[in-house]
Amino acid sequence: MRTVLAIAGAWLVWAFVLAAMYALHGMACAPGGEADEGRRITMFWSLMVGIWAAAVLAALLMLWILWRGPSQWPGGVSRKVVAGSWVAALAAMLLTGVPVLFPQACG
Amino acid sequence: MTEPLLDPRLQRDLDRIWSPEPGWRGVLTNVNHTDIGKRFMIAAVVYFSVAGLLAMLIRAQLASPRSAFVGPEIYGQIFTMHGTLMMFMFAIPMFEGLALYLLPKMLGSRDMAFPRIGAYGWWCYVFGGAMLLGSMLVGKAPDGGWFMYTPLSSRTYTPGINADIWLLGATFVEISAICAAVEIAVTVLKLRAPGMSLVRMPLFAWYMLATSLMMVFGFPPLILGSVLLEVERAFGWPFFDPTRGGDSLLWQHLFWLFGHPEVYIIFLPAAGVVSTILPVMARTRIVGYGWIVASIFALAILSFGLWVHHMFTVGIPHMALAFFSVASTLVAVPTAVQLFAWIATLWQGRPELKLPMLYLLGMFSVFVMGGLTGVMLAIVPFNWQAHDTAFVTAHLHYVLIGGFVFPILAGIVHWLPHVTGRARIPRLGEAAFWLIFLGFHATFLLMHLVGLMGMRRRIDTYDAAAGWTAINLLSSVGAFVMAFGFALFLADCVLQRVVNRRSGQSPWGGTTLEWATAVPPRSYNFASLPAVSSRDPLMDEPRMAVRLARGGGYLAATRYGWRETLGVDTTTGRILQIVVLPGSSALPILLAGATGSFFLFMLAGLYGLTPLSLVLVVAISWRWAWTTGSTSEHGELPAGLGSSVPPHFETQDTPGWWASIFTLSANGTFLASLIFGFAFLWVVAPGWPPPACLGPIGTETAIAILASTAGSASLAVARRMVQRGSLGNAIRLGAAAAAGMGVALVAVAAIAFGGTLPIVTDHAYAAVAAALLAYVAMHLALAALMLAYGTARIGTGYVSPRRSHELAIIGQWTHYATATTLLILVILFLAQSCR
Numbered sequence: 001m002r003t004v005l006a007i008a009g010a011w012l013v014w015a016f017v018l019a020a021m022y023a024l025h026g027m028a029c030a031p032g033g034e035a036d037e038g039r040r041i042t043m044f045w046s047l048m049v050g051i052w053a054a055a056v057l058a059a060l061l062m063l064w065i066l067w068r069g070p071s072q073w074p075g076g077v078s079r080k081v082v083a084g085s086w087v088a089a090l091a092a093m094l095l096t097g098v099p100v101l102f103p104q105a106c107g
Numbered sequence: 108m109t110e111p112l113l114d115p116r117l118q119r120d121l122d123r124i125w126s127p128e129p130g131w132r133g134v135l136t137n138v139n140h141t142d143i144g145k146r147f148m149i150a151a152v153v154y155f156s157v158a159g160l161l162a163m164l165i166r167a168q169l170a171s172p173r174s175a176f177v178g179p180e181i182y183g184q185i186f187t188m189h190g191t192l193m194m195f196m197f198a199i200p201m202f203e204g205l206a207l208y209l210l211p212k213m214l215g216s217r218d219m220a221f222p223r224i225g226a227y228g229w230w231c232y233v234f235g236g237a238m239l240l241g242s243m244l245v246g247k248a249p250d251g252g253w254f255m256y257t258p259l260s261s262r263t264y265t266p267g268i269n270a271d272i273w274l275l276g277a278t279f280v281e282i283s284a285i286c287a288a289v290e291i292a293v294t295v296l297k298l299r300a301p302g303m304s305l306v307r308m309p310l311f312a313w314y315m316l317a318t319s320l321m322m323v324f325g326f327p328p329l330i331l332g333s334v335l336l337e338v339e340r341a342f343g344w345p346f347f348d349p350t351r352g353g354d355s356l357l358w359q360h361l362f363w364l365f366g367h368p369e370v371y372i373i374f375l376p377a378a379g380v381v382s383t384i385l386p387v388m389a390r391t392r393i394v395g396y397g398w399i400v401a402s403i404f405a406l407a408i409l410s411f412g413l414w415v416h417h418m419f420t421v422g423i424p425h426m427a428l429a430f431f432s433v434a435s436t437l438v439a440v441p442t443a444v445q446l447f448a449w450i451a452t453l454w455q456g457r458p459e460l461k462l463p464m465l466y467l468l469g470m471f472s473v474f475v476m477g478g479l480t481g482v483m484l485a486i487v488p489f490n491w492q493a494h495d496t497a498f499v500t501a502h503l504h505y506v507l508i509g510g511f512v513f514p515i516l517a518g519i520v521h522w523l524p525h526v527t528g529r530a531r532i533p534r535l536g537e538a539a540f541w542l543i544f545l546g547f548h549a550t551f552l553l554m555h556l557v558g559l560m561g562m563r564r565r566i567d568t569y570d571a572a573a574g575w576t577a578i579n580l581l582s583s584v585g586a587f588v589m590a591f592g593f594a595l596f597l598a599d600c601v602l603q604r605v606v607n608r609r610s611g612q613s614p615w616g617g618t619t620l621e622w623a624t625a626v627p628p629r630s631y632n633f634a635s636l637p638a639v640s641s642r643d644p645l646m647d648e649p650r651m652a653v654r655l656a657r658g659g660g661y662l663a664a665t666r667y668g669w670r671e672t673l674g675v676d677t678t679t680g681r682i683l684q685i686v687v688l689p690g691s692s693a694l695p696i697l698l699a700g701a702t703g704s705f706f707l708f709m710l711a712g713l714y715g716l717t718p719l720s721l722v723l724v725v726a727i728s729w730r731w732a733w734t735t736g737s738t739s740e741h742g743e744l745p746a747g748l749g750s751s752v753p754p755h756f757e758t759q760d761t762p763g764w765w766a767s768i769f770t771l772s773a774n775g776t777f778l779a780s781l782i783f784g785f786a787f788l789w790v791v792a793p794g795w796p797p798p799a800c801l802g803p804i805g806t807e808t809a810i811a812i813l814a815s816t817a818g819s820a821s822l823a824v825a826r827r828m829v830q831r832g833s834l835g836n837a838i839r840l841g842a843a844a845a846a847g848m849g850v851a852l853v854a855v856a857a858i859a860f861g862g863t864l865p866i867v868t869d870h871a872y873a874a875v876a877a878a879l880l881a882y883v884a885m886h887l888a889l890a891a892l893m894l895a896y897g898t899a900r901i902g903t904g905y906v907s908p909r910r911s912h913e914l915a916i917i918g919q920w921t922h923y924a925t926a927t928t929l930l931i932l933v934i935l936f937l938a939q940s941c942r
Binding site for chain 2: 001002003004007008011012014015018019021022023025026027029030076078080081084085088089092095096098099100102104105106107
């Protein structure tokens with residue numbers, strides 16, 4: 001089950017980031033929310049960028065641990081599958097988060 | 108039956124223990140996975156046929172402009188039931204049936220982990236399906252489309268019981284799906300052949316593991332949505348009514364949180380069939396096993412991040428559209444990885460163009476085209492243009508028929524000799540394939556065009572001036588050609604079963620363990636259980652079937668009349684326990700009947716009788732649980748080939764423990780969806796703030812949290828007492844824990860009925876708060892009941908220091924009840940300031 005969790009973990013982090021960014025975006029754009037204040041840099045926007053950056057760093061850290069820590073992890077196919085999943089999830093996190101750099105959040 | 112020579116004494120003993128009872132009683136009490144799996148598949152084919160006939164009616168209606176073949180009301184029922192039956196009554200049950208039939212054999216086990224749960228799921232499916240089909244016969248079938256959007260499906264616009272039938276019938280069937288999901292996940296993790304580590308599992312098992320986990324997390328949002336909508340329709344709680352603080356978009360979110368993963372829940376098992384059959388047809392091993400496993404999980408989880416692409420036109424800001432547009436295009440990547448692995452397998456091998464291969468090639472072309480139009484629809488500007496047109500209908504049929512129906516047809520052809528023990532009839536199947544393939548493209552390829560020309564989906568007629576007549580007529584002709592193809596396919600299967608010659612032991616040269624059983628299989632699958640050391644055990648040992656039949660594997664003897672199979676470590680496949688499975692029983696059908704009575708009372712508006720159903724459900728469940736376990740110690744028992752392990756009820760890492768974890772995960776997803784709904788309405792819905800907020804609830808909250816925490820703590824100490832052998836103290840502590848939960852329940856009831864809760868029909872705020880309180884109350888009551896059960900089990904000798912696994916499961920539910928009490932009451936406490 002550890003192997004299953006390690007593979008799924010990469011994508012669970014991605015799912016968490018997407019859900020969190022969407023939720024923050026919803027709150028930011030709600031009637032009476034920050035969007036009505038007209039500022040570009042807002043608390044919710046900063047949180048979205050922060051979560052995005054933290055997730056990317058977490059994925060990089062995980063890959064570094066996989067690269068460096070030979071003894072604690074399963075070898076062979078399991079290890080390749082886990083590492084491949086984290087690389088792919090990292091790419092997905094990078095791509096999915098790009099819209100946070102759009103000039104307008106609520107347009 | 109094609110079978111290697113069996114040890115006659117062993118065969119007699121195993122037959123006596125595993126065979127279902129004869130006659131009608133056997134039909135009603137049978138829990139054997141082979142029979143239940145076959146029943147699921149046969150029923151699914153029946154529903155497919157009904158849904159197919161409805162599709163023909165749709166095409167007959169649309170074949171000409173201004174058609175008066177059926178009126179708009181009946182047309183609404185027809186297309187709604189077509190979608191509903193195909194999605195809920197055919198696609199999911201079909202692969203559930205395939206999984207129930209195949210998985211134990213493929214994994215080297217004698218049955219699924221919970222045979223009675225499988226039978227319960229089957230009866231729920233039958234009763235729920237009967238509700239849906241019965242509604243068609245009396246002209247009251249659901250008519251709001253298979254995704255039942257509000258406000259169309261609310262009481263105002265659908266005043267009859269049509270929508271109630273959908274909501275209650277579909278929820279009833281979803282219980283069956285959750286049961287199957289938990290059973291499949293636990294079976295894959297725990298009931299494998301010794302030596303079958305995760306990375307030696309057949310790919311089909313990986314696919315089914317991912318699918319079952321997706322169902323655990325994917326179905327609860329829809330169940331929640333259905334419950335809320337039914338409560339709104341029945342009692343007027345305004346979850347989706349924008350005039351009272353609700354929001355129709357909440358339904359869309361809840362539906363598509365289920366609905367998009369659903370597409371992959373349907374596709375992944377079919378892809379598992381492809382990954383199993385393709386190497387056999389190509390006479391080689393699968394290429395890229397690890398890549399495929401990684402893509403399965405990528406696909407499974409990515410699919411949960413795409414639901415908003417079904418809502419691109421509801422007025423979502425551009426940034427959010429971009430998040431989901433990117434995610435929707437990303438999902439093509441893991442799908443493509445699998446496709447390239449399959450192509451590489453064909454390239455590496457020496458493919459034979461047998462009938463299953465024809466269907467696989469059909470799948471390649473159809474599914475890839477559906478995937479490409481899916482990428483088109485993931486792009487927001489195109490989506491805005493094509494939304495709700497026949498283009499989308501064409502796309503989804505390319506995905507579902509390409510991604511599910513073609514692979515399943517390949518699977519049926521591949522495994523039917525295993526089921527029937529007979530060889531297929533030459534050429535009939537090939538003719539059926541070409542009719543289906545050509546008819547399909549004639550129907551749906553053209554539908555893309557008419558969609559791009561502006562034809563909306565679900566319209567019952569159109570004017571000749573629109574210029575769609577010729578295309579629609581050709582589509583209709585294509586649909587009837589396809590229907591002839593399906594009829595011929597069915598005839599081929601029936602003829603094979605009835606008239607043809609015996610099949611060989613392994614007619615296609617398959618290398619997975621299901622081909623090491625007798626063909627057709629016996630009720631216990633294997634006379635003795637295999638051990639495996641690679642992913643293709645029959646490639647390593649072609650005569651394994653003979654060795655196992657002669658008792659050369661594990662568990663080659665019977666004892667105490669037990670139905671035994673082996674439980675292993677979830678990762679390594681090391682033997683941990685002998686799992687003792689329950690035998691035939693009337694309890695599953697009785698429990699399904701009691702569950703069904705609840706839904707029928709709701710449907711008939713006899714709400715006052717529903718508590719009777721709940722009492723029945725509790726009583727039967729209690730009896731069910733009581734029939735398991737043992738009052739005596741057995742210690743380590745010989746399992747064959749020099750190994751000895753204890754029975755599962757004397758261990759902790761049991762299938763039941765895992766099932767409880769997965770059920771709680773589904774339960775937690777249900778709660779998370781409800782909390783999401785509360786937050787969504789609070790932030791987004793019009794008509795907020797509410798006219799009245801919760802009154803002061805500090806005292807009740809404190810009592811409930813303290814009492815439930817004390818209950819949890821008492822149980823933890825009680826378990827420690829059991830470990831020390833101090834059973835008397837454990838009984839007293841168990842009773843105290845149950846009492847703690849009872850006190851917490853009273854405190855929660857005081858919030859609900861003590862005048863602090865605003866009127867629930869006035870505003871969604873009060874309605875959701877009441878729903879949250881109902882959730883807590885239900886779980887506290889459940890925990891109290893389970894604790895009472897556990898205490899009774901200690902008192903009657905079913906629990907001892909060695910046999911304490913039941914308390915571990917009760918502990919999970921008790922702690923969950925405490926945690927949710929804390930979470931929900933804190934949320935409500937904070938929500939007191941609602942204005």
